[in-house]
Amino acid sequence: MTFDPTRAAGLARLADFVPRAGRAYAAERNTDRGPGDRSNVSTLSPWVRHRLVTEREIVEAVLQRHSLDAAGKFVQEVYWRTYWKGWLELRPSVWTRYTAAVAPALDALSAAERAAFDDAIAGRTGIEGFDDWARELVTTGYLHNHARMWFASIWIFTLRLPWQLGADFFLRHLLDGDPASNTLSWRWVAGLQTVGKTYLATTQNIEFATEGRFSPRGLATVAPSVDDDAPLPAPGPAPRPHPVPTGRIALLAHDDDLHAESLDLGGAEVVAVASPRSTSRPGSAPLVAEFVAGALADGRERAGVHYAAEASALDGITASAILPWLQVHTVTQLVTPYAPIGPVRDALDHLERDLAPEGVTLTRVLRPWDAHAWPHATRGFFPFREQIPALLRL
Ligand SMILES: Cc1cc2nc3c(=O)[nH]c(=O)nc-3n(C[C@H](O)[C@H](O)[C@H](O)COP(=O)(O)OP(=O)(O)OC[C@H]3O[C@@H](n4cnc5c(N)ncnc54)[C@H](O)[C@@H]3O)c2cc1C
Structure with a gap:
């Protein structure tokens, strides 16, 4: 099991898995056969986490091969990821705490x-x-x-x-x-x-x-809820899509979304593309840091080719790293994929505040996949799940 941090590797893993995403997945997904045999699950999560491959692409590929009835369990699992993102988006204090x-x-x-x-x-x-x-x-x-x-x-x-x-x-x-x-x-x-x-x-x-691989002894026999000093916060409003500016823009691809080619940028002209040093995983293990650095390079290069624009590696999501790059390209409109709650989002919030006095705007492009689904993450997964057929038709 290897994880090559490129979109090409993610798409290859998807193509390999699609035939097994139907009833076989539903029947076998709960079995953990160990690192030597992961054929009963997709192992797509490292790619979809950084959106080297998007949720929409995964679900579309699976539904081209299987009916929603047959692949319902798999599609539902992909939507768990969307649900959790939406749930946290509506309750940012849970992450902060x-x-x-x-x-x-x-x-x-x-x-x-x-x-x-x-x-x-x-x-x-x-x-x-x-x-x-x-x-x-x-x-x-x-x-x-x-x-x-x-x-x-x-x-x-x-x-x-x-x-x-x-x-x-x-x-x-x-x-x-x-x-x-x-x-x-x-x-x-x-x-x-x-x-x-x-x-x-x-x-x-x-x-x-685990098919008998493990039989641990001495496990707890009761699981009392952990105490928490704060009740579940009520859900706040879901983010709304903002129109993409027209004219010349610079595009910043970050760790939370590395398929800039499929962003809807309206009629804007992309004159420069960049990705920053990894921001999403502070303190991460070397294996993770290497994966994310590779993913950022892959996302940047693809976006540069797609938009026929110069692709640069920047030092971070900070005004001091980004302003000189914007000045070289004489651009005052910076566009980036929307970042959900987490470190990239925090960095973008700071950046937006620091760029404003310099006359630079920051626009975050929210994907329709998230914009449509997140507002339904107000309660548990089961009411959310009922929306899946309607969400798939959008
Ligand atoms: C304690 C705990 C921590 C977890 N931490 C993470 C995490 O940091 N990042 C992460 O992506 N997932 C996390 N999960 C969810 C889940 O375990 C993984 O997404 C899944 O195992 C990834 O393997 P896969 O791609 O082979 O999944 P598959 O079974 O092939 O599922 C396909 C895709 O659906 C999504 N998915 C599947 N199950 C879940 C789930 N329970 N919750 C959310 N999305 C799901 C993933 O994007 C996954 O790639 C966690 C689960 C638990 C119980």
Whole structure:
């Protein structure tokens, strides 16, 4: 299982997987056969996370081959990703509180807890499966969905470690590490997302779904909801698309969306293209940093060819990195794909404030896929799921 950070590699993985995305996926997706056999899932997440391949392309390719009835489970899984992004977009404080809690949670560990934490991330707790998943995560950057659920459950309910530290460990090592899917999945396991409903990993389930590879002993037998001092915030408004400026623009492709070729830029003339150094994954493991750097280079080069514009690598999403580049090209309109809640979004917010006094505008292009779906992420996934057929027709 290799993850080459290019769109071409993502499309090849998609083409290979499409024949298996129908009923076979629904029947087999829950089985974790280990890193040597991932044929029952797509392993597309690192590419779709950075939008080297878009959700729309994945779903369209699958539905060209299968009916929605046959591929419904797979399509639904892709929409889980959209749902989590929309849910967080409507409740940004959940992300802010999580990021603010990580360092204090580490500082607050007792000596015994610190030792348990160190053992957990090094894969030396002695818990069968758990230790293997910790090592698999660090060496491959990928874990099967079921392994992620078991790992998070054992972390929280057996090892009794703070969920925020587990989420941070995942975010730093997963090639698909994503503020929404990761944070909200950890919260879901902890019972914070669907209030009162936790996820308990059991020996029996692990044994069954790993086809007997693992049979961990001594797991927690109860999973009481983790305490949280804040109730679920009410959903705020969903972002609305802004019109793309006309005339000469510079295009900034960032880590959250690297298929600039499919952005709707209206009649604007793209005179320059750039991508910044990775912004989305602060403190990430070298494997992740390498993947994202490769993805950014791939996205930048493709966009440059597509728009027949000079493609530059910039130092970051900061005014000091971006202004000189805009000045060379004598452009005052900067356009970028919309970034959902997370570090890229924060950097763009700062950038917009810093560019305004310089007479430069920043326009973020929201994709119709997100614009249509996110407003439905006000409640649980089940009401959201009912919208899928209508969303697919848009
Ligand atoms: C504790 C925990 C942490 C997670 N952290 C992340 C994360 O940081 N980034 C991430 O992309 N996913 C995360 N997931 C969701 C899910 O595990 C992965 O998206 C999925 O395993 C990726 O593998 P795949 O591409 O082979 O999935 P497939 O089964 O082939 O599914 C196809 C696509 O659907 C989407 N998808 C599938 N399941 C989920 C799900 N449960 N939630 C959201 N999207 C889903 C992904 O984009 C995936 O590529 C997490 C789940 C848990 C339980």
